[in-house]
Every structure is written in structure tokens, then in C-alpha cells.
Amino acid sequence: MACDNCSCSKVYNENIFMPKEAVIVRAEMATASEKHFTLKWADDSPNYFEPGQFVEASLYGFGEIPIGYASSPTRTKTFDLIIRAVGRVSNALHKLEKGDTMLLRGPLGKGFPLDKLRGHNILVVAGGIGLCPTRSLIQYIIDRRQEFKSFNLFYGARSPDDQLFLDDLASWRKAEDVNYHETVDRGSDNWKGNVGVITTLFQKTEIPNDTRVIICGPPIMYKFVLMEIDKIGIPHENVYVDLERRMKCGVGKCGHCQINDKYVCTDGPVFQYSQIEKLEEAF
């Protein structure tokens, strides 16, 4: 029954849960458990997200999950998502191939504060799958390199086989304008690089204390990296953390992503460290 009491029929087609179709232009396994999708909007609408924002990715019948943009909006034709198979929805999405449609709702959340990063030394600390959302910023910095001062990039993976974006890593290793440092928790026979947790990279590199720092990785990583940041003496307002929490709606309603009184999906996922360090539930 339609409503005869008000002018609702006009407005209520607007549904914040309605996804849009995106077409998969490339799909490839990046590691044994992570699949790399390159997509474009089915209606050819342009990319209009900020690095660090995310989408809710879904297939009807399976559900929706938050996934960070893994490419920079400076690459305008397509965008990348990396999906790790962990449960019901991510496993269903893994079955998709080139030419298939993925449903996406976004961009959502607050990304990296580019205005506060431009003109400064930058350090990105990415652990494991934390490289995916930070790659949106890394590519952005590389594409607009002259807008930033020095650029240090730390990447830690569990093992050489777990490393993501092998082509990117190869080019960063060679690049003159990226100080790329990597480590793996566990080496292998033909691994000649660093072995050890990500914080060991701080001993190997001089980081100036006027650096703007971006941290993204598994929950346990933050505490240890933040201790290193304090040793260098970088003020907490210059440190940004990209956090992960259980999400359902992505639009600040369902309550799942709360850290004390903050909502990771709308106040974050990128937070200025100084604004949340006093929140007991943050780290």
C-alpha cells in the first residue's frame, strides 16, 4: 500500500544500501589466498574516491564486506580491490572472473588527509594485507611525487610467498624516489632480503622527526610501530592509522565498527593518532 499521508513516493527510492554494478576487467590470484580484481563502474562513471576510502563489496545471496581501494584515484580508468578469502562473502567473491559483475557500495569513510600530507616527508608502514589500502596512497604519492618530500615505505609480509603486488615491489625496489624497505617474518631458501618483524626496519633507516606517518596492518602491529614512532619523537598529530573493525552497514548505523564513541566506517577508517590515542578500545 502506498502512503497517502505524505509525499514519500518521490524520495524513498533513495536507499543507502543499494549497490552499483562494477565490471571486472582483470582477475588474478595475487597469493594463495588473495585475489586481485581490477574493475570499472558498469555505467562508466568516473573514479571519485580518496585514497584510504573503502567500498562494501557484495554478491546478492552471499552478503557484503568492506574492502579498501587498493589503487589511486590518479589512475582514472579502473580501480583495484584485493580480496582475501577468509569466510562466506570473500570466498563467494573469489569465484568471480574477468567479465563478471561485482556489486559495490561506496566510496565510504574518510581516507588519508592529502592536504596534511602534501609538502612533507612521508613514511608508510604497511603490514600484510595493510599494503592494499595504503597502495591507494602509495600510488598517489608516486604519481604526484613532486608534491611530497622524502618518501619512505616499509612493508612487512609473513613470508616471501605472502608478498602482494610483486610487480609494484620490483619497481619500488628500483625506484630512485621511493626509499622502499621490506622484511618478512619467515624467510625461505631463495629470499635474500631482511628477515624479522616490521619494526626491525626502523633500525635500518633514518626517519626525520618531521615525517608524516601512515600505519596500516594487523591489529597487533600498531602497538609496536607506535613505540618506534615515539622513539623518533614524531608528534602524534602527524601520525595516521588505518583501522579495521567488523562492519555491516559502512554508513554509521549498524554499530558494529564502534571504538568507544567513534565509528570506524564514518569517522575513519583513517584516524589521526592524536585523536584516538586516548580511546581505550582503539589499540
Add this chain to the structure above:
Amino acid sequence: MNAFFIKEADFTQFLGNMIGARKVIGPKARKNRFVFDQIRKPEDLRLDYDVTILPPKKVFFPPRQELIRFHGQKGSSCIQPESTVLFGVHFYDIKAIDMTDHLFRENNMDFNYLAQRECTTLIGSNVQNIFKRAFFGSVGKGVAPKGHDGFTTKISGGYLYEVYTAKGKDLLAYGTFIEATEEQINEAREVNDSVMDKCPEKINHDSLEISEKVRSKFNSPVWEEFAHDCFSCGSCNLVCPTCYCFDVQDNWNVDQVTGSRDRTWDGCLLEDFSSCSLTGGSKENFRETRGSRYRHRIMRKTSYLTAKLGGPACVGCGRCSSSCTADIADPVNVINRLMEE
């Protein structure tokens, strides 16, 4: 003010006309308790109820709601509001509806709630009987109920009906109302004021004071102590008029082709509410202990939302207290205890 009077004898006819013309939801008896449900006969409406088992939020935010219907991978929105009169809501539940209105409206307008809200005429009624666990008289005293379209109060010889909006005014057409007198308006005010200090339970401090002090008690052992016997059943969330957390799941119809993306009530007291799946089957539960979940609910009621809502997110209905098997959910006990520490 727009205040009208209807005689007791004419009230039944008014209800009958309204029920004939509109979908009316109001308090009804079920066994020895009360529920909000569709009223089909005037005598079903029980304005003498103390509290309902579930709050009226279910009219706009049903326990299970379709957000999207899909056929294969094609989806369509299914926001279909239905003109409804929600009649006989106590003032504390009106306050709670005003809060959920704000929360579903802020940042991203959620028409899955707001559409039905917009199409609903919300009419309050005075508290004739006080629930045995209620403490609405001592919580959020500075917050006035608003967002409703009209309010009825039982006074000598009939009912005073105060009209606040055009939607509220529309209902006058269903009954024989006359302009209320000054005395009748004053009597109604007294009737409504008089219940405020008759609640069986009482919070001893001012909301702002509570907001700050409880927040500062985040690391108090009191949380684990109170939550020691918690079953993590989430009843305290489900029955609360200001709880609005939800889960979203997809469900297939039997044909395995069509189905819907649905939201269902969820609760922060449930064990996996904040649990994240990580690599290799491992999980990180950001509120692992019963105490941390129990604390989150109370913090949401006393402190986290006060800046946004201009008052506490608890209206003192007492539903959580009575629905908790372990009888530990009552905000009065834990708040008074923390305030005295």
C-alpha cells in the same frame, strides 16, 4: 496551544472511526503483559498499560526488514511505507523515537527507517500505571519529548488531546472534540507531572554528571563484577527503545534465485558483535569479555551519545531490567554504584 477535549463516552466512537479509516497500532494486552500491535477494535486499545514488552521502534525498525530484494544479481529497493497511526505511546518512548530519528537521519539518511517514520502519525498518551522497574522520572530530566504529532491525557470525564502538527490535527476529524478549557489543560499537566516522582527506581545524579563520571570509570572493576553472571543473550539490547544496532544478511527464497538482503536486530552484548575474521581462520574479538560488552552498552546509554543527542540515551523505561534473567542489566544499579565510588 491547540488543545481539545473529548468526553469518555465519545472516545470509543473516535477510536472506532479512526480504526475504520487508518491502520492504527497501539498498546494491547497479551497474556499478563502488553505489546504494540494493530488495533482492530476500540476495546483492544489498553491506554492503562504500564510498559510494552518491545518498544514501538519496531514500527519503523522491524526486527527483520528487507533492505533490497534481488533476482539473481539484479536488486531493487523495497522501501514501501504504509500510512500508520501509532497511538498511545508513553513520553519516554517518544523521547527514544526522537533519538532513533536523529540517528537514522544523521550523516547518511536511512530511508529504510525514515520513510515509515514520515508516514506515521505519532500520538502519545499519559502514563496511567507505572512499570515496576521504571525510572523515567529521574533520567534525562532536561530532555523534553518531541517529534510527536499529538498527545492524549486522561482527565476528569474524558481525554485532553493536544495537537502539535497537521498530522495530529487530521485525527480530530474522527471524533467529537471541543476546545479544551484552561482548567482541563492544567489538569492534564498535573496528571503528567505527578507520575514523575512515583517511579519505583531512581537514579540519584544529574545526567551530565553521570555522563562524565561513568566515562571516567572505563577501567573500573565494576564492569566485570556486574557482568559476571551475564549470559550474553542480548535481551537487554533487543527490548531497549534506543538500541538500534543491526546485522545485515542475504537470504535466498526457496527458488535459490530470488531473495532479499535483510537487516535484523543485533546487540552489542552478543559475543561476536565486534569479532573480525583475520587470516588463516583466526579471529580478533575487539570486545572479548562479558564485562567489556556490558560496559559498552552502559557507556552508550550514559556517555557516548550525550553530545549528539543532548541527553542520555536511556529513557528509564525499565525494560532491560525486567528482561534480564540474571537481573544485572538495570542501569540504575550500575550507575548509582559507579557514581558513589
